[in-house]
Amino acid sequence: MELVRVTGGASLSGSVRVRGAKNSVLKLMAATLLAEGRSTISNVPDIVDVRIMNELLRRLGCSVTHDREQGVVAIDVPRSPGVRADYELVRAMRASICVLGPLTARCGSAEVALPGGDAIGSRGLDLHQSGLEMLGATVRLSHGYFVASAPDGLTGADIRLDFPSVGATENLVMAATLASGTTVIDNVAREPEIVNICEMLVAMGARIDGIGTSRLTVEGAASLHPVDHEVVGDRIVAGSWAFAATMTGGDVRIDGVNPSHLDVVIEKLELAGATVETAEASLRVRGPKRPVGIRVSTLPYPGFPTDLQPFVIALNSIAEGSGMLTENLFEARWRFVRELARLGAKVRVDGHHALISGVTKLSGAPVEASDIRAGAALVIAGLVAEGVTEVSGVDHIDRGYEHLVEQLLNLGATVERVEVPDPVDVVLHE
Numbered sequence: 501m502e503l504v505r506v507t508g509g510a511s512l513s514g515s516v517r518v519r520g521a522k523n524s525v526l527k528l529m530a531a532t533l534l535a536e537g538r539s540t541i542s543n544v545p546d547i548v549d550v551r552i553m554n555e556l557l558r559r560l561g562c563s564v565t566h567d568r569e570q571g572v573v574a575i576d577v578p579r580s581p582g583v584r585a586d587y588e589l590v591r592a593m594r595a596s597i598c599v600l601g602p603l604t605a606r607c608g609s610a611e612v613a614l615p616g617g618d619a620i621g622s623r624g625l626d627l628h629q630s631g632l633e634m635l636g637a638t639v640r641l642s643h644g645y646f647v648a649s650a651p652d653g654l655t656g657a658d659i660r661l662d663f664p665s666v667g668a669t670e671n672l673v674m675a676a677t678l679a680s681g682t683t684v685i686d687n688v689a690r691e692p693e694i695v696n697i698c699e700m701l702v703a704m705g706a707r708i709d710g711i712g713t714s715r716l717t718v719e720g721a722a723s724l725h726p727v728d729h730e731v732v733g734d735r736i737v738a739g740s741w742a743f744a745a746t747m748t749g750g751d752v753r754i755d756g757v758n759p760s761h762l763d764v765v766i767e768k769l770e771l772a773g774a775t776v777e778t779a780e781a782s783l784r785v786r787g788p789k790r791p792v793g794i795r796v797s798t799l800p801y802p803g804f805p806t807d808l809q810p811f812v813i814a815l816n817s818i819a820e821g822s823g824m825l826t827e828n829l830f831e832a833r834w835r836f837v838r839e840l841a842r843l844g845a846k847v848r849v850d851g852h853h854a855l856i857s858g859v860t861k862l863s864g865a866p867v868e869a870s871d872i873r874a875g876a877a878l879v880i881a882g883l884v885a886e887g888v889t890e891v892s893g894v895d896h897i898d899r900g901y902e903h904l905v906e907q908l909l910n911l912g913a914t915v916e917r918v919e920v921p922d923p924v925d926v927v928l929h930e
């Protein structure tokens with residue numbers, strides 16, 4: 501079993517480069533399925549989820565090469581791709597569901613395993629299903645798989661999402677590009693990653709109006725063509741570094757991200773006492789001696805991102821005064837709180853609110869990551885804890901953070917990855 505072992509006390513200083521967003525690249529890779537031929541995606545982060553997506557596309561019959569150093573994935577999509585995404589891969593990465601829309605639109609059928617709930621909440625897929633049905637597909641659940649069928653192709657429709665779901669917006673906009681006629685999708689998500697995929701689809705020959713707004717109008721095309729496209733910089737990874745700089749009283753320049761994608765985050769960090777300077781594709785964050793507690797509510801973009809929620813709780817746990825976090829997207833992100841409590845954080849959860857009373861120091865302890873963001877936030881919390889913090893569940897971190905330990909070392913942290921015997925084996929052996 502692998503751990504990240506952090507020794508607290510360092511104030512981070514230097515610069516980090518952020519590559520493309522996990523939550524964009526996976527969808528761009530799925531979008532290549534819409535056109536026969538070779539597409540390339542650049543600014544691809546070297547993370548495990550990309551490798552899972554490579555494998556998923558290979559099993560659909562694509563030929564995929566990945567230059568991890570250059571951050572380029574080239575995907576050759578055959579004339580007739582396979583249509584089944586197996587449970588084995590979907591359970592490893594929920595984002596696999598994003599092949600449902602493109603496969604149904606291009607191949608007239610798709611079988612994608614249901615990912616099930618995960619560590620941050622129940623995460624329904626009803627909007628993906630009902631949207632595809634409105635486009636004329638039949639979608640049924642059979643033996644744990646979504647089985648979608650549209651043998652005569654999809655037909656444009658007026659769709660209104662009950663909630664601006666990121667995944668449903670992506671699946672439906674991809675599907676609509678090959679539907680006959682016009683599709684209007686109202687109340688769509690407006691995340692920069694949605695803009696990124698819409699721009700890619702337009703470059704592939706799709707006609708989409710309203711990009712970046714709550715209403716997308718898509719004129720279906722008979723076919724699309726392959727494309728070379730760049731992934732938008734990862735605002736969540738950049739935000740994670742901004743919190744790390746603020747919490748450790750550090751001075752960190754973060755390159756490779758559009759700071760306007762972090763407007764609300766920057767506002768909150770400034771309220772916590774950080775000084776933030778922005779440039780075109782970078783920001784510099786200088787932390788205060790000790791941050792001040794902040795109140796944050798998570799919301800769909802342009803609101804405060806739920807994926808930075810654990811960092812807000814971690815910051816508040818060592819801040820002067822008290823802070824509050826209201827989680828409006830995922831009901832079960834609180835598992836992180838129990839782990840942070842092992843470091844001495846004082847957090848009271850009441851419904852979807854967490855009330856945090858700042859303590860002057862956390863104290864290092866073994867903790868376990870339950871999801872990608874919780875994992876990175878526990879490592880950052882370890883930087884402001886006295887002594888040693890050992891974070892297990894490192895596989896979660898590797899799914900979304902490229903070379904986290906190396907980057908932290910470059911910024912002056914005392915941190916290492918270590919291999920230890922699995923505790924269950926040790927106990928059973930005794």
Ligand code: EPU
Binds near residue numbers: 627
């Ligand atoms: N929802 C439904 N029905 C649906 C779709 C969504 O009820 O058909 C609910 C979900 O249960 C959830 C809320 O809507 O409560 C938000 O879900 P959304 O569909 O917007 O999220 P997602 O597409 O499943 C993506 C990111 C998440 C990020 C959310 C919100 C990817 C691969 N994942 O998930 O990222 O938290 O949007 O911004 O893009 C992460 O990176 O660690 C992560 C969890």
